[in-house]
Amino acid sequence: MNEMIWDDTKAFLALARCGTLTAAATSLNMGIATLSRKIERLEHSLQTPLFLRFQTGYQLTDEGKNLLTNAEAMETAAFAFSKSAEKESQLIGRVKVATAENLATHLILPALGLFQQSYPNLHIDLVTDIHTANLHRRDADLALRMVRPTNGNVSFQRVGKLGYGLYCSAYYQKERDDAKDDFIQWGEHYEHLPAAQWISGQLAGKEPIITTTSVATQVTACLAGIGVAILPHPVARPTKLVCLADIPEINQEIYLVIQTDLTQSKRIRAVADFLSELVKTHQDRLN
Missing domain, CATH: 1.10.10.10 (Winged helix-like DNA-binding domain superfamily/Winged helix DNA-binding domain)
Structure with a gap:
């Protein structure tokens, strides 16, 4: 035949x-x-x-x-x-983006309105979780993350850096004893985070004043004068918190990660370009 x-x-x-x-x-x-x-x-x-x-x-x-x-x-x-x-x-459909809640809240969402004006039929699903989404398992189409991929069928590029600092309230700063800082620490399930590891080194076996499981609660605890915390600059700077010091050793690279078989998709490419340009445009604020 x-x-x-x-x-x-x-x-x-x-x-x-x-x-x-x-x-x-x-x-x-x-x-x-x-x-x-x-x-x-x-x-x-x-x-x-x-x-x-x-x-x-x-x-x-x-x-x-x-x-x-x-x-x-x-x-x-x-x-x-x-x-x-x-x-x-025609760039119609949904694109699932995995990222940290900090980046979603303080970087992506404020700019998403303008993006959707340009692409009214392209819709974004934001997946925010402290744990890294698995693109290889199709948890998301692409990701903006602070962990360099080491496996899976993905393509990635470094697009920027996220900076951290040691923050506290103005009241705490006025009453502060540098030798006896009260650290606001991450809970035991988040010991792998760079901020948690840095604080553990400072505590040297001492107990933190309080532990939490989100950046938002750490910001609130700082504002309440409970202690000091390691916070991302774009989260802490807009508040009334005081930056006692930059902590460059825990700054994190920001990677744009895409499932390799989706890199030629026009709708995926449109969202990827949006995210990449967003990080580059706001790098001073992120770091």
Whole structure:
């Protein structure tokens, strides 16, 4: 059997539905001779007669009738493929972005309105979690993260850096004893975080004044004068907290990570470019 051509299958369907070469050719906006050649080529490719030729028109053979359902299934699949390609080219659909809550709240969300004005049919699903989303497992389409990928079928690039500082309230600063800082620490499930490890080194076995499980609660604890905390600059600077010192040794690189098989997707690329430019534009504020 020779290789079939999809246009020939379309010609077969049109003739089966219309019954005459003239009507079928008109429905496909092609010449009668061209349509006839396509039918003959398809029959030759399948090595099967598909139509009975009469002066009044064409009728399907038994073989043609048996193939009609499969041809219609091909038509449905081709239509779905075409609509999907059209949707992709028009940047329609949803893109799932995984990132840290800090970046989502203080960087991405404030700029998302302008992005959606440019792409009104492109919608973002933000996944924020202290744990790293697994792009290889399809938890997200792309990610803005502070952990360099080491495995999985992903492509990534460094787009910026997130800076940290030691923060406290103005009241705490006025009453502060440098030798006896009360540290606000992360809970035991977050001991792997660079900020938690730095504080553990400062505590040297002593107990923290309090532990929490989110940056938001650490900011609130600082504002309440409970103690000092290591906080990302873009989170702490807009508040009334005082930065006692930059802590450059725990600054984190920001990586844009994309599933490799999605790097050529126009909608994914649009979101990736938006995120990359956002980090670069606001680098002074992030660091």
